[in-house]
Amino acid sequence: MPEILEIEYYRRLAHRSLDRPIASVSAPDAWYLKGDTDAARLTGELVGDSFVAARRIGKLLLLDLGGGVALGLRFGMTGVLEIDDDEGVDQLRYASARRDPEWVRFSVRFGDGGELRMRDARRLGGVELDPAEDRLGADALSLTGAQLRSALAGSRAPLKARLMDQHHIAGLGNLLTDEILWRARLDPARPAGELDATTRRRLHRHLCTTLDQLLERGGSHTGDLMVARERGGSCPRCGSALLRRTIGGRTTYSCPAEQR
DNA sequence: ATTGTGGCCTGCCCGC
DNA sequence: TGCGGGCAGGCCACAA
Numbered sequence: 001m002p003e004i005l006e007i008e009y010y011r012r013l014a015h016r017s018l019d020r021p022i023a024s025v026s027a028p029d030a031w032y033l034k035g036d037t038d039a040a041r042l043t044g045e046l047v048g049d050s051f052v053a054a055r056r057i058g059k060l061l062l063l064d065l066g067g068g069v070a071l072g073l074r075f076g077m078t079g080v081l082e083i084d085d086d087e088g089v090d091q092l093r094y095a096s097a098r099r100d101p102e103w104v105r106f107s108v109r110f111g112d113g114g115e116l117r118m119r120d121a122r123r124l125g126g127v128e129l130d131p132a133e134d135r136l137g138a139d140a141l142s143l144t145g146a147q148l149r150s151a152l153a154g155s156r157a158p159l160k161a162r163l164m165d166q167h168h169i170a171g172l173g174n175l176l177t178d179e180i181l182w183r184a185r186l187d188p189a190r191p192a193g194e195l196d197a198t199t200r201r202r203l204h205r206h207l208c209t210t211l212d213q214l215l216e217r218g219g220s221h222t223g224d225l226m227v228a229r230e231r232g233g234s235c236p237r238c239g240s241a242l243l244r245r246t247i248g249g250r251t252t253y254s255c256p257a258e259q260r
Numbered sequence: 261a262t263t264g265t266g267g268c269c270t271g272c273c274c275g276c
Numbered sequence: 277t278g279c280g281g282g283c284a285g286g287c288c289a290c291a292a
Contacts, residue, residue: 155262157262
């Protein structure tokens with residue numbers, strides 16, 4: 001499950017693709033091309049040009065072309081970025097380590113012989129030219145307290161669902177959100193708009209430190225709750241049996257004793 | 261607008 | 277040993 005941390009690793013890896021003239025594009029899977037993007041348009045926009053910047057908004061990776069168009073890459077749950085046969089992450093939870101050539105849904109060959117590839121077994125990711133960037137909320141890795149406040153304000157949705165709503169905060173997925181709320185000792189089911197200022201600041205603090213720490217450790221799957229995130233798991237802090245629920249349409253683990 | 265639900269995709273794991 | 281069902285979750289369409 002690439003979440004914001006994995007896409008940040010991909011963005012750093014993607015620096016290696018900058019300023020290398022593009023010789024050809026392979027987009028064999030039409031289903032993988034989103035919006036009005038098709039193989040012919042991709043070839044027309046990319047070939048002969050180069051990527052000049054690698055940006056990221058939440059889980060969306062953006063490679064800017066010299067001509068002004070942006071190539072948007074979404075990785076879904078199992079998407080992996082490879083450049084010149086190096087991968088952006090060592091291991092992706094739920095993604096296979098196999099490198100089946102059939103799983104390459106999109107690739108860009110550079111004039112120097114190197115290649116950028118998107119490998120995605122389950123085809124939940126996608127490629128789109130000029131994706132709608134303005135539909136994404138504030139980026140979670142640089143989220144300010146004011147941005148968190150405005151993202152939660154007035155919402156009656158469960159706190160977890162609101163934190164994962166990419167239109168309000170971009171980048172948080174299921175594992176990171178469970179980890180953050182567990183560290184902040186907050187019930188994922190609490191109505192998002194009902195946090196008082198003190199509690200909201202606590203959440204903001206844990207959100208920032210969790211992302212920083214897990215980015216250092218190596219990814220979304222390195223959280224402290226992770227080892228217990230299975231049926232029958234118990235809280236790594238207090239030992240209580242963890243609660244397993246569906247919140248915001250996602251399997252959610254929380255400690256009923258500590259998270260209030 | 262907000263919130264909830266279902267479906268997409270398919271590899272993998274478990275139980276029989 | 278093979279098979280079938282459930283599960284994983286990012287994202288979108290849709291309904292109320």
